[in-house]
Amino acid sequence: MPRRLLRNGQIVEDEWLYFAEAEADAESRAEDADASPLILTFDQWQAERDRWMTSEGRGSGERGRTGERRRLGVILLPAHKVEQLLPDLERFDLVGAEFSGPSEGRGYTQGRLLRERWKFQGELRATGYVHRDQLFFLARCGFNSFELPDSDLAHAVTALSTFTAAYQPSNDAGLPLKLPRRLPDTPASA
Amino acid sequence: MYRYDSTDKTLVEERVAQFRDQTRAFLAGELSDDEFRHLRLRNGLYIQRHAPMLRVAIPYGLLSSTQLRTLAHIARRYDRGYGHFTTRQNIQYNWPKLEEVPDILADLARVEMHAIQTSGNCIRNTTSDHLAGVTPNELEDPRPWCEIIRQWSTFHPEFTYLPRKFKIAVTGAPQDRAASLVHDVGVHIVRGPDGELGFEILAGGGLGRTPIIGQVVREFLPRRHLLSYLEAILRIYNLEGRRDNLTKARIKILVKSLGIEEFRRRVEAEWELIRDGGLTLDEAEIARMRGFFTPPAYRSLTDIDPTLGPAGDDRGAAFKAWYRYNTVAHKIPGYRAVYVSLKKPDVPPGDATDAQLDLLADLADRYSFGEARVTHTQNLLLADVEQNEAFALWEALDKAGLATPNIGTLTDMICCPGLDFCSLANAGSLDVAKLINERFDDYDYLYDLGEIDVKMSGCMNACGHHHVGAIGILGVDKGGQEWYQITIGGAAGADASLGSVIGPSVAKHEVAETIARLLDVYVERRTPEERFLDTVRRLGVKPFKERVYAAPAAA
Numbered sequence: 138m139p140r141r142l143l144r145n146g147q148i149v150e151d152e153w154l155y156f157a158e159a160e161a162d163a164e165s166r167a168e169d170a171d172a173s174p175l176i177l178t179f180d181q182w183q184a185e186r187d188r189w190m191t192s193e194g195r196g197s198g199e200r201g202r203t204g205e206r207r208r209l210g211v212i213l214l215p216a217h218k219v220e221q222l223l224p225d226l227e228r229f230d231l232v233g234a235e236f237s238g239p240s241e242g243r244g245y246t247q248g249r250l251l252r253e254r255w256k257f258q259g260e261l262r263a264t265g266y267v268h269r270d271q272l273f274f275l276a277r278c279g280f281n282s283f284e285l286p287d288s289d290l291a292h293a294v295t296a297l298s299t300f301t302a303a304y305q306p307s308n309d310a311g312l313p314l315k316l317p318r319r320l321p322d323t324p325a326s327a
Numbered sequence: 328m329y330r331y332d333s334t335d336k337t338l339v340e341e342r343v344a345q346f347r348d349q350t351r352a353f354l355a356g357e358l359s360d361d362e363f364r365h366l367r368l369r370n371g372l373y374i375q376r377h378a379p380m381l382r383v384a385i386p387y388g389l390l391s392s393t394q395l396r397t398l399a400h401i402a403r404r405y406d407r408g409y410g411h412f413t414t415r416q417n418i419q420y421n422w423p424k425l426e427e428v429p430d431i432l433a434d435l436a437r438v439e440m441h442a443i444q445t446s447g448n449c450i451r452n453t454t455s456d457h458l459a460g461v462t463p464n465e466l467e468d469p470r471p472w473c474e475i476i477r478q479w480s481t482f483h484p485e486f487t488y489l490p491r492k493f494k495i496a497v498t499g500a501p502q503d504r505a506a507s508l509v510h511d512v513g514v515h516i517v518r519g520p521d522g523e524l525g526f527e528i529l530a531g532g533g534l535g536r537t538p539i540i541g542q543v544v545r546e547f548l549p550r551r552h553l554l555s556y557l558e559a560i561l562r563i564y565n566l567e568g569r570r571d572n573l574t575k576a577r578i579k580i581l582v583k584s585l586g587i588e589e590f591r592r593r594v595e596a597e598w599e600l601i602r603d604g605g606l607t608l609d610e611a612e613i614a615r616m617r618g619f620f621t622p623p624a625y626r627s628l629t630d631i632d633p634t635l636g637p638a639g640d641d642r643g644a645a646f647k648a649w650y651r652y653n654t655v656a657h658k659i660p661g662y663r664a665v666y667v668s669l670k671k672p673d674v675p676p677g678d679a680t681d682a683q684l685d686l687l688a689d690l691a692d693r694y695s696f697g698e699a700r701v702t703h704t705q706n707l708l709l710a711d712v713e714q715n716e717a718f719a720l721w722e723a724l725d726k727a728g729l730a731t732p733n734i735g736t737l738t739d740m741i742c743c744p745g746l747d748f749c750s751l752a753n754a755g756s757l758d759v760a761k762l763i764n765e766r767f768d769d770y771d772y773l774y775d776l777g778e779i780d781v782k783m784s785g786c787m788n789a790c791g792h793h794h795v796g797a798i799g800i801l802g803v804d805k806g807g808q809e810w811y812q813i814t815i816g817g818a819a820g821a822d823a824s825l826g827s828v829i830g831p832s833v834a835k836h837e838v839a840e841t842i843a844r845l846l847d848v849y850v851e852r853r854t855p856e857e858r859f860l861d862t863v864r865r866l867g868v869k870p871f872k873e874r875v876y877a878a879p880a881a882a
Contacts (some may be wrong), residue, residue, distance in 0.1 A: 240365070242489055245486070251486075277484035304479060
């Protein structure tokens, strides 16, 4: 069953495949596997950077059916610095931050830096330990897609509207509404 | 004082609704214990020895009489008729029912209060000098800056899941009454090279298992950059603070391991990238915040000596002692700041009953412009009392058991709740406080000893700040028995220092005798005008240690 997630305030089926999923898919139904957008781990990207950045993707190395380059995403672990992605950031349509547990908070900074400092415009996804009560804060840090446990997914849309105001300037890319703010709406300059 | 606008009001009300739903989900079995723990902790709700404990924030210690009455109401309606004031300008309720906590939060929201971020690994209540705005030699009232920090830190999206808790204290006078040097960040209002006011920023102070005095990160920060600089510090901490070991996760460990120079270099580099962004404070915003803390309508008075009655009659030794010890100078002629002692010998330090809180609300209305403050030393304060009304105020406080004339003396102890309430504690602290009070009940002796900070913690988490007590007492567990390690020479003010352990820990029944021996050495060896702390600093631990361990306690 395809993964469902919350993206831009909507519950949607995920068209992205993680590398391991793509491998499994490739065996069962070779037809589509090469066409799906693909999420790499940080290590996979690093280990075979030339291959991912120069070729169009995995498998035959041929262009997909539409002739487009294969869409790629990468997942940061908490200890990774977003600056490590910079050389190839433009090649990624998706960057994910993995939350390893309930007290992991580095991803919030990673999100803000990607959006505000490095102007990342693609999908910013929260994965791992992500629950509904984190969504508002994650969205304010620029995350616009969330892999949640199914039990939380039903509540997820309303969780984004838990608060309807905020004090801090931030990047609210993931929020359905623009929040009234106490401080001026100027994102950090750099 | 600061009044909520629609943004503040919306946020606290939405928080109440959120917590109500979280509590419902937990009670319905939709959330596990562990999932709920992470949520309730961000709302000041611990599960303690007997019941949940709810910690309510009193931002920078300031309370209106209306808020005091609500605190009394909560004690009466939801608790067992009392609350406990902490060293960080919070009040704790020890007996609320979990299912009623959302109602408590709703009652608090009605009077512009909350329990947001009073626990959990996030930015905690911003604390300050309880004499802010009234102390004579203050450079500037720190409270507008505290409120600016409170707002910036409330629901900060990036810093809600820090490696560990994060505490900020702000002072505006040369004396440090907020223990800012043992905070994660200390903010001192100082005058810069061009005479303008700005901030000295310190980081890396803290107590607990590894006590460290904070170090200067930046000597002078122009005021408009306060928030961007704090944001840079928090960002470096959020990314680089240790998350693999809870006991090494505070910012003090990061500062210590990097060294202050490297820590500063990283903070400054980050700050350079964000310093002129959206967090820059413009003069209009600063002025708006200051507008909430303008002086009340003081009358034009001259200083008098209220220990003499209207006809020049003597008002008695008890009032005189109280006036001398429990009131301090005010910057406006004819006024005094009056401490309300929560250190009555037979009452746990920092506790106040619902009736006392209601009375204080009335007294605040009558004598102090309807406001009261909470001190770091677990007392309350009426900041703006006319000297000619001090006698009437004393009579009212005395009747209610709130005029114990011991502020700054040995029995004005800072004390955590200890084993009686706290699930972390190794040993009792309240009963030791009681033993000390019983042993030292002679006020002539206490006054002769002068200023001595006694601080006691029931475990090494150091909620009672024992490391920075002139006499510090730490409860330890030795084979299931409660023992106490004694330190001397600590201080929490502008001359902050960590106390030194005098030797092996002592049994509970020996604590008071141990203190008596320390005091004997002081009385014998002090020079005129020397405080206990000064004598310890001059002589070192040795003579004190020798006396304490010379012979077994007589009793």
